[in-house]
Amino acid sequence: xxxxxxxxxxxxxxxxxxxxxxxxxxxxxxxxxxxxxxxxxxxxxxxxxxxxxxxxxxxxxxxxxxxxxxxxxxxxxxxxxxxxxxxxxxxxxxxxxxxxxxxxxxxxxxxxxxxxxxxxxxxxxxxxxxxxxxxxxxxxxxxxxxxxxxxxxxxxxxxxxxxxxxxxxxxxxxxxxxxxxxxxxxxxxx
Numbered sequence: 001x002x003x004x005x006x007x008x009x010x011x012x013x014x015x016x017x018x019x020x021x022x023x024x025x026x027x028x029x030x031x032x033x034x035x036x037x038x039x040x041x042x043x044x045x046x047x048x049x050x051x052x053x054x055x056x057x058x059x060x061x062x063x064x065x066x067x068x069x070x071x072x073x074x075x076x077x078x079x080x081x082x083x084x085x086x087x088x089x090x091x092x093x094x095x096x097x098x099x100x101x102x103x104x105x106x107x108x109x110x111x112x113x114x115x116x117x118x119x120x121x122x123x124x125x126x127x128x129x130x131x132x133x134x135x136x137x138x139x140x141x142x143x144x145x146x147x148x149x150x151x152x153x154x155x156x157x158x159x160x161x162x163x164x165x166x167x168x169x170x171x172x173x174x175x176x177x178x179x180x181x182x183x184x185x186x187x188x189x190x
Contacts, residue, residue: 027144037112040128040137044112045083045103047074053157053186064089070184072168082106087152103156114139116153122146124153135160151175164188 034042046147055070071088083105102117112128123146126139139156155171 021132035110036130036132037100037128040112041083041105041107041133041161043135044137045076045080046160046163047158048076048083049074049188051166052189053184055182055184058181058183070186071189072186081182106152108137112137113142114156116156118146118153120147120150120152121150122148124163126153128154149175154179 009184036071039158051072051074052069053072055066057066060066065136073086073088075084075123076082077084085103085105087101087103097121105114106115107113114126114128116124118124118128122144124144127140127142129138130139132138134161136157138158141154144152147188150175151172153170154173155169157167157169159167159169161167164187166186168186170182170184172180174180
């Protein structure tokens, strides 16, 4: 008879477990499937951390050192709504007075955008391609604000090889529509 005292408690716990599981299933069913832009943004956020690696520039630029590693840091901020990317060019001083290019990645409705705050003094925006390749997010030029006398970023591709290795390809349009391509092969440093 003693065991019958606990029967209502066991039934109540079992019933509440079933109700909770059903409510969670309804919540999942009510949520729309993530868009391609959301999937790409989630993929990009896995790059949060500090990266170091070789940079190659084509055609070579006399004012850019490529014999020292490029440092890149990425961090998720604004409650997960923004990814901030900062490049530290080889040979530049490691102090806060030196300006490093900053890029932000963010969702704008059903698009993944980036805004590159360039050391050329302008702010090009690019939009991720609608049908991304697996482990690759490619950005095409959308528009630019600010002066263009030194050129502007035109294109970017991020390829995630694994959790500790990714590449970045950046295309810069010089005055006279001459393209300069930079390829960074980056390993996770932290």
